Amino acid sequence: MSTDESQNLVTLSIDGKEINAKGGELLIEAAEKAGVFIPRFCYHNRLPQVGMCRMCLVEVKGPRGFSLQPSCYLPVSEAMEVITQSEKVKKAQDGILEFLLINHPLDCPTCDKGGECPLQDQTLTYGPGESRFAEEKRHWEKPIAISELVFLDRERCIQCDRCTRFADVVAGDALIEFIGRGDHTEVNVFPDRPFSSYFSGNTVQICPVGALTATPYRFKARPWDLSQVESSCMACSMGCRIMVQSSQNGLTRYLGLDSDSVNHGWLCDKGRFGFEAVNSADRES
Amino acid sequence: MSFFNPENLEKAQVLVGLYPDKRSALIPLCHLAQSQHGHLSKEAMVEIAELVEVQPAEVYGTASFYDMLHTEEVGNYLVGVCTNVACLLGGGQELLEHASDVLGIPPGATTEDGKFTLEEVECVAHCDKAPCAQVNYRYFGPLTNGDFDQLVDDLKSDRLSDSVPPHGVLSRVFRDAPPMVPLEIIHQERRVMDEARKARLAAQNPDAGGKQ
């Protein structure tokens, strides 16, 4: 650690335990490094934070006492006091999960995301266990193709803005957007203009639910059946870090791995989906 | 191929020039498109996207957020009946039901002849005239069922064309002003005024120099 950085260290308390963190670092990151995982959906360390899902609310002390604040949005500061385990935080997190689930289909057994789904996992960890929502759920036409590679199931979408943020900020073309308002908000493309981005597959990887799925992997495997090994992508000379996953002796999926100096977890679609050539019947050698 | 007609294209360019960032013209341009075409067609959104230099999906995403921007066709007369609290207390819900019967369409629908679209709207700030309605965003109220029938009759026979212009909230008045003063000039002038003031203060009160 350089002298500059060490000078910038701050001390804060999380659940009564003093920790050190880099000044300006986001609370959600600082907490995780200190071994305190704060649940989240919209937060992604490689995207600008938006504080939309509200799952990461924790109690932070301010001039008027403790209040619920999104830990993905707050930078740590000297003498900050944070509580992540109170009744109040637990109730807020239960409440957010319940709100997210009232319009989320309970089709986990047939959902590709099942087994690696943050919503499913966090519901099991933090959720109330029983639904108090007696009404009809919101309905959308079941998965629609928004490009040749990507399917979108708007009923599963939790409006976390990850895919739309990625398209706008990282890929640079806002080809998918939030459409509509309020509880009728959907993610979609402009009519007849498909999500034809070179980087579309990343949105599937970062979707925290099964709303976005990629054609090559749909219904091919279950996450718990996959064998995986870390590797480098061979599609070009960039050398993006990848996780190669296989099932039943066949390649099923590449995922981008976050390598700070190379690809930040992102892959181009050629790299991500090119593996289909390996097992292709049309292959000549 | 242009969506905007020559007159509106000229207006569109004026609008784009009003802002430090072109995208600010997006909503005014959507209103302009509706004044030309009634609703916001795909062609219009594509052209607006070009004018403000964003993706068509961004125009669509923005436009779809706002109740007044219609990406589907609407009738010549957009009839909005308010049922929010003040109007509710004055019989707004019943007026909406009556409007639906008279026009023969549920809220949200357009008559077959394309003349009327009925909408249930939230408070339009005309609560002292409850229950009220707007036709192409022009106010009417308080309205009895009989008043509403008369209103529909007047609209059908085009007796209200003066007070209820066609679509587009700024279709009758457009900005008429010299070109914008460049921000550099504004800032230069401000600097000159600030310095003159400081000099004046220093002259008046030499001891307090630098305080202001």
Place this chain on the structure above:
Amino acid sequence: MSTKIVTARVDIPNSHTLSVYLEHGGYQSLRKALLEMTPEQVQEEVTASGMLGRGGAGFETGRKWSMLKQDLVRYLVVNGDESEPSTFKDHLLVENDPHQLVEGTLITAYAIGASRAFIYLRGEFALGLERVQSAINEAYAYGAIGRNIFGSGFSVDLVLQPGAGAYICGEETALIESLEGKRGFPRIKPPYFPAVIGLYGAPTIVNNVETMSNVPWIVKNGGQAFAAMGKGRSTGTRLFALSGDVMRPGNYELEMTSKTFRELIYDPDFGGGLKEGRSVKAVIPGGVSAPWIGPDNLDLPLGQDEVAQAGSMLGSGSIIVLDDHTCAVRAAWRITRFFNRESCGQCTPCREGSGWIEKIMHRIELGSGTESDLDLVLDACDNIAPGLTWPPQQTTICVLGPSIPSSVVSAIKMFRDEFMVHIKEEGCPFVH
């Protein structure tokens, strides 16, 4: 009759035109400010006036101006997106005295050194938009806007921006997003004030139409004269928009704290009382985001702190009267429906919670609710506004979220019996 400030001219024929405005002293305050006063002196007068913002939050205008970060580029934005249900004061001001608004805006632009000024007006104000645009056009031709105004060396441009139908754009950061041509998503706080990061990321002052409309009078008569009216923090006059179950709904400009709710509602010059034989059941002060107050609070003076002390807020200055023939459940349900329709959808509790709460309230009103639904709806409310306190805490990004529970909690607290009748008799006992 007390002094009229913002509505002094509204009843004069053609009050919206430049010629009538000039006949009645129009643009004299702008001349005075630009030619005889420094920007600091204008700010001092406004600070001395103690004027609280007229939009809803009631923040001191002078203090807000003083918080503006002094960057080279800084903006003034006027909030004319009046959409809080039963608020119709700005509607009157933009249609009947648009030049007063323009003059107040220009004086403010001078006082804060704005690089450019914008008036964001609600899209549904079709006539208001025409009148304000015409006023701006006339003011340019008259030399009150643009380059070197009245020979003062001060220049500023003023742009009218139409909204397009979204309640949330009344929230100042959502309004800024909308003005940037985007979806009206409120910005996450901190920063708490656009005075630090606002339009295009530059420091920005956002002031309400009525606030701006008071500025010419303050410059003409001095901040002290304004502060001499009213009491405590509630200085000057305020435009009260009275609606609901009263004989004479309308806008009434009153010296702040000079009248009580009862006087406003019953005085023959103002509300004119209720229908024969009826009594006040509840009053919703300050817009539907505010908790309700009961008949026992009718003698409260119409002042910022007085209403706050009673556990509600003066907010946008709108006052809805519900009489004893009005169903509290139905009124509260309709308010939840409003918030559900107007939720921007950005954050989870408001997007999903507003719809759920509306559905529960609707089924209670229709007679298919159960007693446990009352606890359920209150708990869902609690997950948006933890503790259901006032002023509220929130799990949401903006204050629309904790506004949703206000009417639900008020109605259940004040009229639980009425809810029970709906549940037991499986329907609404009121005629409507």
